[in-house]
Amino acid sequence: MKVTLRIGDAERTAEVTRRDGHVVVRLGPVASADGTATPPLAVPDDAPAVAFVVRPERDGTWTLVDAADGGRRIPLAGAAQGTDRQLWTAGRTLRYGRVVAGGAARHAADAAGLAAVIPSVVLDVLVAPGDTVADGQKLILLESMKMVVAIQAPFAGVVTAVHCAKGEAVQPGVPLLALDEAPAAVP
Amino acid sequence: MPDRPLRTVLIANRGEIARRIVHAAHQLGLRAACVASDADRDAVWHQAADVVVPLAGSTATETYLRADLILDAARRVGADAIHPGYGFLSERPSFAEACEAAGIAFVGPTADAMRRMGGKVPAVELARSVGVPTVPGVSGVGLGDGELAAAAAGIGFPVLIKASAGGGGRGMRRVDDAAGFPDALAAARAEALSAFGDDTVLLERYFPLARHVEVQVLGDGRGKVIHLFERDCSIQRRYQKIIEEAPAPGLDPAQRAAITAAAVRLAEAVDYRSAGTVEFLVDPTAEPPGGFYFLEMNTRLQVEHPVSELVTGLDLAAWQLRLAGGAPLSIDQAGVTLRGHAIEARLYAEDPSAGFLPSIGRLAAYRPPSGPGIRIDDGVAAGSEITPHYDAMIAKVIASGADRSEALARLQRALHDTIVLGVTTNIDYLQAIVGHAAFRAGDVHTRFLDEHLPEWHGAPIAADADAWLAAAAFELLGATGGAGTTSAGATGGAAAGHASASLSADPWSGLGGWRNVREAGR
Numbered sequence: 001m002k003v004t005l006r007i008g009d010a011e012r013t014a015e016v017t018r019r020d021g022h023v024v025v026r027l028g029p030v031a032s033a034d035g036t037a038t039p040p041l042a043v044p045d046d047a048p049a050v051a052f053v054v055r056p057e058r059d060g061t062w063t064l065v066d067a068a069d070g071g072r073r074i075p076l077a078g079a080a081q082g083t084d085r086q087l088w089t090a091g092r093t094l095r096y097g098r099v100v101a102g103g104a105a106r107h108a109a110d111a112a113g114l115a116a117v118i119p120s121v122v123l124d125v126l127v128a129p130g131d132t133v134a135d136g137q138k139l140i141l142l143e144s145m146k147m148v149v150a151i152q153a154p155f156a157g158v159v160t161a162v163h164c165a166k167g168e169a170v171q172p173g174v175p176l177l178a179l180d181e182a183p184a185a186v187p
Numbered sequence: 188m189p190d191r192p193l194r195t196v197l198i199a200n201r202g203e204i205a206r207r208i209v210h211a212a213h214q215l216g217l218r219a220a221c222v223a224s225d226a227d228r229d230a231v232w233h234q235a236a237d238v239v240v241p242l243a244g245s246t247a248t249e250t251y252l253r254a255d256l257i258l259d260a261a262r263r264v265g266a267d268a269i270h271p272g273y274g275f276l277s278e279r280p281s282f283a284e285a286c287e288a289a290g291i292a293f294v295g296p297t298a299d300a301m302r303r304m305g306g307k308v309p310a311v312e313l314a315r316s317v318g319v320p321t322v323p324g325v326s327g328v329g330l331g332d333g334e335l336a337a338a339a340a341g342i343g344f345p346v347l348i349k350a351s352a353g354g355g356g357r358g359m360r361r362v363d364d365a366a367g368f369p370d371a372l373a374a375a376r377a378e379a380l381s382a383f384g385d386d387t388v389l390l391e392r393y394f395p396l397a398r399h400v401e402v403q404v405l406g407d408g409r410g411k412v413i414h415l416f417e418r419d420c421s422i423q424r425r426y427q428k429i430i431e432e433a434p435a436p437g438l439d440p441a442q443r444a445a446i447t448a449a450a451v452r453l454a455e456a457v458d459y460r461s462a463g464t465v466e467f468l469v470d471p472t473a474e475p476p477g478g479f480y481f482l483e484m485n486t487r488l489q490v491e492h493p494v495s496e497l498v499t500g501l502d503l504a505a506w507q508l509r510l511a512g513g514a515p516l517s518i519d520q521a522g523v524t525l526r527g528h529a530i531e532a533r534l535y536a537e538d539p540s541a542g543f544l545p546s547i548g549r550l551a552a553y554r555p556p557s558g559p560g561i562r563i564d565d566g567v568a569a570g571s572e573i574t575p576h577y578d579a580m581i582a583k584v585i586a587s588g589a590d591r592s593e594a595l596a597r598l599q600r601a602l603h604d605t606i607v608l609g610v611t612t613n614i615d616y617l618q619a620i621v622g623h624a625a626f627r628a629g630d631v632h633t634r635f636l637d638e639h640l641p642e643w644h645g646a647p648i649a650a651d652a653d654a655w656l657a658a659a660a661f662e663l664l665g666a667t668g669g670a671g672t673t674s675a676g677a678t679g680g681a682a683a684g685h686a687s688a689s690l691s692a693d694p695w696s697g698l699g700g701w702r703n704v705r706e707a708g709r
Contacts, residue, residue: 003662007655008648014659025659050656054664059554060569061606064660074653078661079551079608085666086551089657091603093614094648098662 002043004099005085011099015043022051022067061088082175100181114151114177115170120144122168122176131159133179140164140176157181193217193268193292193512197261198236200272201251202566203583204488206232208270211504220264222257224250226576231568238264245576251275254282261291268511270294270504274578277487278305294511296486297408300457304484314481317456319449322468322480324391327351335390336368342392348372350379351387358382361393397633398469399423400435400479402450403495405506407516408460414447415495415503416525421631422620424543429613429636430620431491432530433498435469436591436629442469442477453484461510462488462503471632490533490583493564497529497587528594529587532602532621536573536581538611540645545579548572551609553581556601560587560594573610581607584617591629595621615646 004013013028028043052064052074066072076089083098120142127139138150139159161178164170195218198208205221209232212219221236226245233239240260242250250256252275261269269286271277271294280298287293295301304310311321325338328351339346339362348371350358358379360371376386403415419435420428434443450465464485470478492503501523510516536546550571555563565582573579584605586598602618620626623639636643650658 001663003659005655005658005662007650007658010650012655014655014662016659016663018663023660023663025656027655027659052656052660054660060552061554062660062664064657074657074660076657076661077552077554077606077608078664078666080666085658085661086608087654087658087661088552088606088608089654092646092654093606093608093612094650094654094658095611096648096650096658098666 005096006099007094007096011041013041013043015047019051021053023054023064024049024051026050082178100179114139114154114175114179116142116144116151116172116174116176118144118172120149120170120172122164122166122170123148124166125162125164127159127162127177129159129161133157133159139179142170151176153179155179155181193508195220195237195264195266196268196270196294196508197222197240197257197264197266198270198272199251199257199276200270200274201227201230201577202232202580203564204272204490204566206235206566207564208272208504209235211502211508212270214502214505215508217508218264220260220266222251222260224576226572226574230566231571232566240264245574247275247577254279254285257282258285258289258291261286262289266291268292268294268508270507270511271487273487273490278485280305292511294507295461295488296406296457296459296463300459301486303457304453304459304463304486307483310484311481313456314453317452319453319481320479322391322482324389327388327390332369332372335372335388336365339368339390340365342390345393345395347391347393348375348388349391350375350383350385351389352379352383352385358388394468394470396470396472397421398435398471398631399428399466399633400438400446400469401464401466401485401489402447403489403492403503404450404454404459404463404465405501405503405510405516406454406459406461406463407510408458410455410458411516412451412454412459413516413518413520413523414451415499415501415523417443417446418491418494419631420491421633422626422635423633424636428491428533429617430530430532430626431494432528432591432594433494434525434528436631437471438469439476442479445477446479449479449481453481461507462492464489490580491531493562493583493585494529494531494587497562497585498525498527499523500526527587527589528591529585530591530594530598530621531583531585532598532617533580534582534584534605534607534617535613536579536607536610537613539613539616539643540611543613545575546573546611547575547579548610550581550607552606553608554604554606555582556584556604558597558601558604560597561585561601562587581610581612592627595627616640616643619643619646 002015009032011031015026017024026043026047026049028041031041051067053067055063061075061077064074078087083100085096087094123141123143125140133153135156137153140151142149157179160180164176196212197220198205209219218237220238221233222240222242224242224245242256244250269291276282280301283293283298314321323342345363348360358375360375362368362371375388380386398421400417400419402417404412406412417435418431418433420431422430453465466482467479468482496503537543538546550569553569562585563582567581584601586594586601588594588597625639
């Protein structure tokens with residue numbers, strides 16, 4: 001998968017894949033949010049790949065062990081809420097965000113558009129993780145104050161997670177679903 | 188006070204201190220009962236208790252502060268003692284009296300000792316009467332401006348003018364010399380009059396540099412009092428202690444002997460029973476060294492009591508329970524020795540970048556540190572809620588060692604290893620304090636944070652190479668849920684299976700809140 005993350009003022013795209021029992025990460029260049037380069041930056045073909053063996057630890061953390069250099073270990077624990085992230089690694093806790101397809105505008109659309117506006121009950125969930133959806137497609141039906149409203153896809157993409165179930169009462173502003181923008185056509 | 192062994196103690200408190208006292212009770216073979224507000228219904232410390240009595244309501248006023256409900260609960264479980272912990276009902280003489288009237292031992296001092304030591308004015312008068320130094324000052328009642336000016340010169344500048352009826356800093360003026368006194372007095376009087384309708388002021392010596400040093404005492408209520416040496420609690424943010432240590436760095440043996448003797452004298456004057464703390468202001472600039480002044484006495488167990496336990500090897504909570512059951516104080520002063528050093532850091536759910544406001548929410552992950560010399564007093568687990576109803580302290584991280592530098596190194600490592608996700612914490616702030624050169628040098632005073640870490644709003648958010656790799660890997664391991672699941676199916680790796688298995692049972696997904704992928708299935 002390809003992800004763009006913004007940590008502090010820096011933004012970076014990474015390609016993360018599973019291969020031969022390893023988690024392989026290739027990092028693109030760092031772009032400053034106020035810098036010259038316009039994020040998101042692609043991961044260059046010659047970006048080095050770092051392969052890790054992932055050890056789930058008994059205390060609920062993971063340790064990434066560098067497959068090429070077993071001495072290099074990166075401990076981590078993380079939590080996620082919508083596109084917000086909290087990551088503990090080696091003594092520091094970082095709060096940062098996943099940049100959803102194209103930066104601030106889409107980020108806001110993701111947070112606001114995929115949540116109820118007022119307390120509601122989920123009438124139906126029309127999609128499942130992995131589904132490809134079109135721009136404007138109905139994703140979730142909500143009922144509130146005897147009215148049914150649909151949450152529609154703000155852009156074309158792939159449903160990566162559904163955070164609610166049919167019949168559930170949901171609060172405003174809480175993301176009900178996560179959507180990854182469909183990859184742009186490669187020229 | 189019943190002169191028979193206690194059997195059941197009710198703990199009228201919550202959180203880490205409730206758990207702490209449950210353990211002390213069990214150690215003595217007692218049953219431990221807890222009370223639980225609605226907000227604390229599923230709290231983790233109840234697991235340690237033998238019985239839990241629910242209290243309807245969530246606010247402290249509806250629950251932990253209700254003396255009548257607490258006494259009812261004690262009767263229901265057949266408790267013969269009530270331990271109030273700290274805060275809540277711990278310093279209310281009327282509650283201590285109500286307990287005794289109901290034939291239930293109050294684990295703490297007598298109501299009489301609380302009244303005599305709890306009020307600031309009578310306590311200061313009592314201190315003076317037994318030769319314990321107090322902050323030089325005069326009550327301005329009935330004094331004219333000229334008499335006050337003369338009194339100020341007698342106290343020695345700088346002097347603080349305070350509204351007698353005051354509080355909150357209004358009507359307060361610092362004066363550095365005699366020339367500035369008349370104007371400052373007029374301004375303070377005017378402010379006091381408009382704020383409190385009374386222009387009476389008092390004068391106190393002002394200490395530009397002060398340390399907060401307090402002495403832990405233990406008394407049997409029959410005249411015997413011992414001390415467990417002192418703690419330095421100078422690192423405070425808005426009068427809130429953050430870091431406490433024992434012994435006080437840089438205090439020489441003569442100063443230590445003098446300050447501990449003063450505390451014991453004061454406690455003896457009220458036949459103090461149970462654990463208490465006598466607080467002093469220490470003037471680090473005094474020549475010759477040793478200037479200390481009585482501030483007030485806390486007639487209860489304090490948040491920071493663990494550091495004294497670690498350097499003396501005595502269990503204060505257990506001693507409180509023994510004494511409440513009428514047992515004699517069987518240790519003598521000579522048997523209390525100071526070994527090593529201990530430092531406590533208070534870990535709070537608060538956001539330094541938002542004015543240190545409490546950070547309310549669910550702990551998506553919680554991993555307390557462990558290791559040699561590390562003690563954790565906490566009342567939370569992964570999944571616990573930090574609610575707006577109570578104090579936002581998550582845990583006390585306490586490190587001890589053979590000397591201060593060893594304790595400090597252990598504390599730094601412990602904070603490094605502490606994982607709290609789902610809320611924002613002050614861990615970075617604690618690290619900035621204990622890692623500061625002035626702290627390491629033991630150069631602590633009550634203005635330390637203003638001087639060394641002013642405008643601290645959080646460590647810069649920046650990632651090194653490893654953090655970028657970890658963040659990227661986390662996206663695959665489970666941050667986005669759906670992506671993790673599909674990848675798991677594709678590769679079938681052990682780690683992937685683990686992540687997706689956890690995800691499916693994730694109690695934090697759905698209605699929002701922070702999800703911790705790894706903790707979820709546990």
